[in-house]
């Protein structure tokens with residue numbers, strides 16, 4: 001689960017004004033510092049599996065630049081065989097990585113904090129993997145796109161399928177809660193079925209619910225690897 005630090009408008013206004021004097025300093029430095037850390041190095045060194053079916057530009061939203069498509073394809077190829085979660089936040093128009101998390105820790109789950117300050121003025125998308133043995137579709141804990149103002153796409157690399165959640169802006173707390181509860185409900189419903197059917201039943205219920213029942217601007221798409 002991610003915790004999200006909200007951007008304080010007045011604070012960022014001050015910083016933005018200061019940046020007009022020297023556009024390059026303050027912004028560039030934090031990114032470099034964060035990406036040079038151990039997790040990014042680990043991510044760079046993950047093996048790339050060129051033999052597996054992956055994701056191409058036809059599978060992704062039109063707004064995605066070629067550099068971002070390449071980033072997504074590589075992410076899938078790097079994470080397809082690992083038993084823990086990795087996560088990137090990136091700019092889907094430039095391909096720039098904003099955050100990189102590699103959770104090769106105790107339970108392999110993402111437990112990190114992000115600061116929305118670094119998303120200002122960017123076209124933000126996130127991607128994370130659901131390792132083999134876990135459900136492919138977004139879990140109730142996902143849908144963080146609904147709480148992050150500048151995130152437009154939340155991508156999930158499941159073991160069998162690829163998922164795209166599309167939503168712009170921030171949503172009411174009640175809506176987010178309701179979606180999370182429903183996802184939890186679909187999950188408990190699906191585990192009554194045999195192992196192979198579980199994944200499909202959960203994913204289909206979620207697809208139907210998000211695209212037909214939720215009236216707000218949230219879209220969920222399932223993509224097959226090919």
Ligand SMILES: [Zn+2]
Nearest residue numbers: 130138139142
């Ligand atoms: Zn997830």
